[in-house]
Amino acid sequence: MNYLQDVSSHVYQYSYEGVKEHEVELPAIGSASGFGGYIDDKEVFFTFTSFTYPPTIYRYSIADKKVSKFRSSGEV
Numbered sequence: 001m002n003y004l005q006d007v008s009s010h011v012y013q014y015s016y017e018g019v020k021e022h023e024v025e026l027p028a029i030g031s032a033s034g035f036g037g038y039i040d041d042k043e044v045f046f047t048f049t050s051f052t053y054p055p056t057i058y059r060y061s062i063a064d065k066k067v068s069k070f071r072s073s074g075e076v
Contacts, residue, residue: 022065028053
């Protein structure tokens with residue numbers, strides 16, 4: 001689930017039973033979008049942007065509950 005609170009995205013991971021398991025830790029105050037995938041995916045990707053970050057794609061490992069930078073704007 002992804003929503004804005006005080007101009008910042010908050011993203012939560014829920015179990016299939018609807019129980020909140022974890023808040024996804026974002027790099028800073030900003031806006032996150034994406035998080036699409038299939039039921040058997042081990043990771044999902046999302047875009048994060050803010051006043052101090054260029055648009056950046058991050059990888060979220062569902063099992064490890066860890067966010068890592070995948071690619072940033074302007075990288076090849």
